[in-house]
Amino acid sequence: MKRLILIRHAKSSWENMGLSDFDRPLNKRGILNADFMSNKLSKKIELVDAFFSSSSKRTILTSKFFIDKIKVNRDKIYYMDNLYHASSNYLIEFISSLKNSFSNVICVGHNPGFTDISNYFLGDLFYNVPTCGIIIIDFKVENWKNVNQKNGKLYYKIFPKDFK
Numbered sequence: 001m002k003r004l005i006l007i008r009h010a011k012s013s014w015e016n017m018g019l020s021d022f023d024r025p026l027n028k029r030g031i032l033n034a035d036f037m038s039n040k041l042s043k044k045i046e047l048v049d050a051f052f053s054s055s056s057k058r059t060i061l062t063s064k065f066f067i068d069k070i071k072v073n074r075d076k077i078y079y080m081d082n083l084y085h086a087s088s089n090y091l092i093e094f095i096s097s098l099k100n101s102f103s104n105v106i107c108v109g110h111n112p113g114f115t116d117i118s119n120y121f122l123g124d125l126f127y128n129v130p131t132c133g134i135i136i137i138d139f140k141v142e143n144w145k146n147v148n149q150k151n152g153k154l155y156y157k158i159f160p161k162d163f164k
Contacts, residue, residue: 002139002147003155004095004121005045005106007066008114010034010132012058022056022084030058033132033160038065040158041134047071049101053108054083062132063108070106083109088116098144121152133159 010030026034051072053063060079067077082090091113098105115129121137129135137152 001103002098002141002144003104004137004139004147004152005041005048005104006114006118006129006135006137007037007041007062007106007108008111008129008131008133009054009056009059009062009108010037010065012131025057026061030062030131034062034065036163037132037134037158037160038069041066042069044156045070045104045136048104048106049073050076050078050098051106051108052078052080052083054086054110055079055081056084056110059083059108059110066106066108072106076102083107085110086113088113088120091117092120095147096145100143102144120149121147122154123150125154130159130161133157 010026010033012024012030013027014024015027048070051063051067053059086094086109111129115126118126118129118135134157136156138155139147139152141147
């Protein structure tokens, strides 16, 4: 079995309009949500085999909360430029090419790609994966290249608004 944990970055700041989209940090709500949601996920998932994140500032800052609370080998943490606003096609190819030695993988990234691939693997369940939303998808396959359209099963879904 393979497990994919998708985490959309937490809410970013628009305070400094001179910053590029790539360089925007988290805002106060984003920091609070990332801390809260990482605590929630750590009660559900204790460890992962690999951790992938977009290399944008907001995804790196979001990732740090989860890395601090979920066990992951520091050599298996990857920040990737290609995950920054990656298309659903790229994300599907990326996930399909993961090493089979990885059974549980976290990816931190952006919309619309994360909503699109959630719906691709699960059927049209989500209108929008919100900031700091978490989707966990299980696949009854032994090889990542065998994950495909609608063969995922929703294991867990948690959004910050679930706790308001």
